[in-house]
Amino acid sequence: MNRILLHICCGVCASQAVLRLREENFDVAGFFYNPNIHPQEEYFRREETARQVSSILKFDLLRGPYDKDNWFAKTKGLENKAEGGRRCNLCFKIRLEETYKMARQMNIFKFSTTLTISPHKDSGLINEIGKEIDREAFIFRDFKKEAGFQLAIEFAKRYNLYRQDYCGCIYSRRERKIS
Numbered sequence: 328m329n330r331i332l333l334h335i336c337c338g339v340c341a342s343q344a345v346l347r348l349r350e351e352n353f354d355v356a357g358f359f360y361n362p363n364i365h366p367q368e369e370y371f372r373r374e375e376t377a378r379q380v381s382s383i384l385k386f387d388l389l390r391g392p393y394d395k396d397n398w399f400a401k402t403k404g405l406e407n408k409a410e411g412g413r414r415c416n417l418c419f420k421i422r423l424e425e426t427y428k429m430a431r432q433m434n435i436f437k438f439s440t441t442l443t444i445s446p447h448k449d450s451g452l453i454n455e456i457g458k459e460i461d462r463e464a465f466i467f468r469d470f471k472k473e474a475g476f477q478l479a480i481e482f483a484k485r486y487n488l489y490r491q492d493y494c495g496c497i498y499s500r501r502e503r504k505i506s
């Protein structure tokens with residue numbers, strides 16, 4: 328079986344990505360690395376949901392550091408960019424690069440991300456970023472295809488899992504007018 332390290336943006340999105348990769352005979356380990364999530368209570372909530380999904384679907388879950396100061400430093404100057412713009416491109420890159428680094432440390436030679444399941448995210452762009460990091464190692468799958476997102480929502484309802492209502496950073500939270 329091919330081992331793959333899957334970057335997990337949240338547990339609900341991970342559910343379908345893990346199931347689909349397994350259908351392709353991948354041995355999936357998950358990597359929760361999301362220093363973009365604020366505030367910290369929200370981060371812990373999403374991390375816990377990822378843990379619940381790893382327990383339901385029985386895959387190993389690694390947790391990256393919550394290095395939010397580094398994330399804020401890297402995205403400085405892009406605070407006012409709208410969701411889907413340059414700040415997001417960088418945010419994807421930060422998370423994919425860390426996933427790649429962790430995969431190499433673990434002697435896993437393939438990596439991917441759950442991010443493409445979101446209807447708000449440009450899968451083509453995520454593919455480009457992954458391929459820039461390592462063309463051979465990045466496995467691109469557009470998980471939103473074949474009703475991936477809808478199936479993830481159904482999974483969340485079935486297991487009574489927490490579902491967030493904004494992307495992650497404080498800027499996206501403001502954009503959705505969440506206090």
Ligand code: SF4
Pocket residue numbers: 363364410411414415416418419494495496498499
């Ligand atoms: S809106 Fe989402 S993808 Fe964009 S910078 Fe914020 S957390 Fe990252």
